Amino acid sequence: MKGYNFAYLDEQTKRMIRRALLKAVAIPGHQVPFGSREMPLPYGWGTGGIQVTASILGPHDVLKVIDQGADDTTNAVSIRRFFARTAGVRTTTATAEATVIQTRHRIPEKTLREDQIIVYQVPQPEPLWRLEPSRVETTRMHGLADYGLMHVKLYEDIARLGQISISYDYPVMVNHRYLMSPSPIPAFDNPKMDMMPALQLFGAGREKRIYAIPPWTRVKSLDFDDHPFRAINAPHPCGLCGSTDAYLDEVVTDDRGGRLFVCSDTDHCAERRAAGFVGADGAREAAE
């Protein structure tokens, strides 16, 4: 784009971000402060993810951007356009074709490969923030691996509710050392992070933190031996493709309690339907 560097950020800034990324990869799960820049998109809308993507993107990369698992949600469209415009890279909606996937709130259903990088947009990198608002305090707690507060919170949940009440942004332990926020993905996606072949990068623009999980790293959702971690999903198959193991969105179809459950990962759903899988509602639609 005229007047701007490739992928918007100037090279000095990219270098600064890459240094932070290297440090983050070297210390899995540790939050590295970085000189987050003011981006032409608002804070809270993916500025951290965008800066990370801008710093790692090359002219031959193929970019996929999803929000809530879908390629066509407004903010995903906006970010994809931003890079198409400022970097001129090829974009795709197919998970398998992408070399870089920027995401908000989901991990694609398809297993990612070693030659792919997934970039998460992170609103709040500090996993302890609900328990301790001061970053001076939480930094000390991370330094000492003092995570008792979080274990007590989980214990109290079980004591009071019979189960852990966190359903998204479910805290994980990375490489047996750092407590980390997986970003607000549903707990359903947490197991995908464990020993993932792809590099996982996390950018929090407003909070000015970067962190990472190198490929093939242990990521464990916090739990207790007698209360193991359980992922939750709606107990339905996808209405359109019939998938029974994909995360589902609930779509309200009328004001009489009508509901349609569909894959949140639009690419996964479309691919299955193209391969001939049809769900109950998909069949009804075809018949109409």
Added chain:
Amino acid sequence: MAYVAVKGGEQAIDAAHAWLAEERRGDAETKALSVAQIQEQLGRAVDRVMAEGSLYDHQLAALAIKQAQGDLIEAVFLLRAYRTTLPRFAHTKPIESGEMRIERRISAIFKDLPGGQVLGPTSDYTHRLLDFSLLEEDERTNRPPPVAGETEAMPRVSDILRHEGLLEADTAATCEPGDLTRDPLALPADRDVRLQALARGDEGFVLGMGYSTQRGYGGTHPFAGEIRMGEVSVEIEPAELGFAIDIGDLVLTECQMVTQFKGTRTVPPQFTRGYGLVFGFGERKAMAMALVDRAMRAAELGEDVTAPAQNIEFVLYHSDNIEATGFVEHLKLPHYVDFQSELQNVWRMRTETNT
């Protein structure tokens, strides 16, 4: 089928932008607003956008206000996003506010002082009655001839007080000042970084924090030692030249609050200071900034830290309106994945309690 509703983000965005452009222009029967008009006639808005946008450029600030339909935080955002792409050629020498070409200078602690009290273009003593004559499109005002400019030297009130040893001395910085636009905030934050955050901070937030100190949440018994507004020269000293050259002027508002300090075993009782400095004519902001600056010095001066305005981490993390507006407004982005997991979670907990 309802499912279609979540598709089609692309066309929806284009349509929204087209509608926005039309809205911004308003009724085509009215004259289009020029950037020059905003620059000349909405000066206070321009000043605020420059201050919080951290970029001293009247024309670009006016353009941002026009583009943002007068939404000043949006205008600040536009200006900031532009500023971040600009290369840095040099650092200026510290500006010398003591040599300001004064347009306004008042002190609330001395009835008269060298240089005198100069009201300048203040609205302080106007009666806030709507002036219906301004409804006339072709307003012709009879401007009184400008008062002959003062030439008398105007030493800063803080310098006058300091001669008597009653006011704490300026402390020279031990290192280069920090820059929040390049480096992330690190705590504990020194005063240079705190002042930068306040100068860029949201006027409403800083005002509210300053006000809270006056109502008992970290009170400091402040007096407006001096408020001055006017033009100062900006100089750089290129290494290859070895002497300073004047590259332009800035209009600034500076406020020095003088506050009580009971002293400690080693320091005699004296007055301490809170400092405020903003681009343009921004008296409200400069005064509030000085109050909050002083409040944040509580720990340094051995006072109890109990109030929000004294809590450096709290003030610094929440003063930036671009960070705040982004994060508050991001709640309108889709969250249906998270909400769905909460729904399922609630279902699960209800079933398990019932069984």
